[in-house]
Amino acid sequence: MPPFNIPIQYRQQYLNRIEMAMTFIDHNLTSDLDLASVAQAANFSPYHFHRIFSALTGETPQDYISRLRVERAANMLVKSPALSITEIAFACGYSSSSVFSRSFKKTFGVPASRYARTAPAELSGERKAVNPHLPRQDNFVLPEIRIIRAAPLHLAYFSARKGYSEASTKAVWQKLFQWAQARQLLTPATQLVAISFDDPEITPRNKCRYYACIPVPADLPLNSGAGFFDYPEHLCAVCRLRCDVAEFPAAYRAFYRNWLPDSGFIMADFPPYEVYYDAPDINPGSKYEFDLCVPISLF
The missing domain is CATH 1.10.10 (Arc Repressor Mutant, subunit A)
Incomplete structure (x- = not known):
């Protein structure tokens, strides 16, 4: 054909x-x-x-669905260790735990029960060394983490689906700013919100999904050219960070692997997001300053 x-x-x-x-x-x-x-x-x-x-x-549609499901499962195995294999299988759209187990081992080369304890370099299967050159920094110290009740967010977004590279994220922010300025939606008080859906230790770097967002009025027409994403009112763990972009993976890793398991909370079924206050694009020579916001729920 x-x-x-x-x-x-x-x-x-x-x-x-x-x-x-x-x-x-x-x-x-x-x-x-x-x-x-x-x-x-x-x-x-x-x-x-x-x-x-x-x-x-x-990718075919089915390959895309299968990849997102198995990557979501890998994230949950690492970041929600209190959940059983069966609970994770059904939470990721699998029809049974046996179907999930076969798909997971084919992708990562190890059983789901061993994945969280296996170093990335030891994986085989289709995902051996997904991003072998990803810098690691396992001594990142998180500042104080606050637990808040966050208000609902109705976000307009433009998406990048080819990774978190500077060129990719800058391009999507530029699209968002042009769209928002044309509709008089940008003011000095406008929050800049980023959603990084994927963990680059699990998802191939060139397939990570990124949304550049701003809050918008609920009555904005849905056919206005942007996508829309909603967070309901939610319990949220919030950490104010000031770091270089190379430190982002270490910050996320410290949150999920050091703080979350001992916190008494589990991840809610919404992606983490970042609310920005400063960036090198705004103030050359500065670091990124943002709140890392992770929706959570009680066990």
């Missing part, structure tokens, strides 16, 4: 609709996702959707 070529004049329209499909998958990962429902969410014919999705993302 010849490759599926998309006319250049329609490419952005196709990309926008593929983003809708990927967002639908992201938000419904625990559901029984089928090709027809995902295609419908993006207003594509199911007869052509598979080829279009694969051509623009480099």
Whole structure:
């Protein structure tokens, strides 16, 4: 079968609709996702959707779903050790713990029960040494962590789905700023919120998902060009950090591996987010200053 070529004049329209499909998958990962429902969410014919999705993302829809599920499971094994294998399997959309176990071992080369105790360099399977050159700093000391009741957030976002590189994140912030300025949504008091969905020790670096966000009024039209993401009112662990971008992985690792297991809390079913106050782009020579905000719940 010849490759599926998309006319250049329609490419952005196709990309926008593929983003809708990927967002639908992201938000419904625990559901029984089928090709027809995902295609419908993006207003594509199911007869052509598979080829279009694969051509623009480099993954089939099913490969994308399977990868997100197994990566979500790996995150939960490391960061929610109180949950059983069966609980994690169902929380990630698997039909049974046996199906999950086969998929996990195929991907990471070790049983799910051993994954959290296995060093990345010792993994085999399809994910051997996902990001072998990721810098490690295991002596990162977290400042004081506060537990707060956070208000609901209605966020407009633009997404980068090719990693956390400076070029990728800068480009998506620029898109957001242009969109927000055109709608008079930027003021000196506007919060800048980033959502880093994926752990680069688990997800290949070029597939990590990143949202650049700002809070917006609830009555903003949904067809305004941005995506929208909602956090309900939630319990949140908050830590004010001031660090270089190279220290971000160590900060997250210190939170999840040092603080969380002894805290009496588990992760809530929402991704962590960062609320920014300063950055080198704003003040050259400065470090990033932000609140690392992790939604949590009681055991």
